[in-house]
Amino acid sequence: MSQHALLSAGTKSWRSLACSRSELRLDLTLGCGQSFRWRETGDGHWTGVMGGRVWTLTQTDDTLWYHTYNSPNTIGGDGRKRSAGSLLQGSGKRSKGVIEVKEEEEGEPVAVTPDPDRKEEELLNDYFQLKVKLGDLYRDWGAADPHFNSIAKIFTGVRMLRQDPTECLFSFICTSNNHISRIQGMVERLCQSLGTPLCQLDQTSYHDFPSLHALADNSVEARLRDLGFGYRARFLQQSARQILDSHGGPHWLQGLRSAPYLQARDALRTLPGVGPKVADCVCLMSLEKACVVPVDTHVWQIAKRDYSCAAGNGQKSLTDKVHRQIGDFFRQLWGPYAGWAHSVLFCSDLKKFQKLKETHCLKQEEEKKKVKIKVEGEGMTKKIKKMCNRKVKMCVKEEVG
DNA sequence: TTCGGACCTCG
């Protein structure tokens, strides 16, 4: 049996939070290239490391379900033999918005892993920034931007994570000249090679993200080159060394959360391997700078193609000035959470999510047919039929375009 | 400020 938790299998203990899909879509949020540590380990089940522990997350319409695994050296490990129980039917217990599902072993209830201080709930709330009401933000962005509005119908629940700054910084140093799937592999090798092991599930060993000390060791560059990091190997080691030697450690990175955006960005850019794009990603995704729009060639294309944004027209490469102009353009359009809005558009442009647009388009076609039948059935005038069809066509066009 | 080339590897 799979050691990775599966909600339907009923062999593991799950807890849950009330959270609708419009507030959070796991597949989009965890797969759009913000974090590189989550894998789909079962249908709609995402397993990864966060806050020093291994999690499996999944969701139903109004609920976010989570399971955490005990590492081997903590009490009550997960290696015990478990039998499948019918835990989802009627054994859920609700307390202060938390549902505790008790697992059963040979008919006898087994105690769920206790979470008396609700630490895990807090970690999830913090990581997904669930206090920020995404529905309200989508409404505001849609009102200000028709193009966003058309995308938003398909790409709901794309939310900015609040990641650990060290993990975010060193992951994004790996992103230059690179694409998501390869970055995922690199970050995984980085953790397996230099991070503390947490637990093993179905031949996959999960490790914590490496500490600055582990990354700063002189042997790291050669080791990472062997693991296929190329020129980025030196950047990783040197940036870690610089943070330890010149700034005193991870505390410095955390401290940038309370610094203004430009100050934080400039501080990050003193590190080797950190240019405007990487610095902006770290600011947005781990340092609470929600207004920051990281600009890469991709976002530049979106600005030109979908917004006729003239910034950088005639330019061959993304200069600092073009970065600033495009960032300002989107900030003006979307407001203080512009970085969050940018991630929705970014997500909708990813190859792996194109199917979502197609299926949505098919649904629209079906709606169109239904409307047509209804109109004909009600014997409306030709003029009204025409108007109605045009409206549906416009809607479809908007979705596709 | 801007530009081109180099840096790594892979599909």
Added chain:
DNA sequence: GAGGTCCGA
């Protein structure tokens, strides 16, 4: 070429 950065001119 890819979801970039660094370096020298």
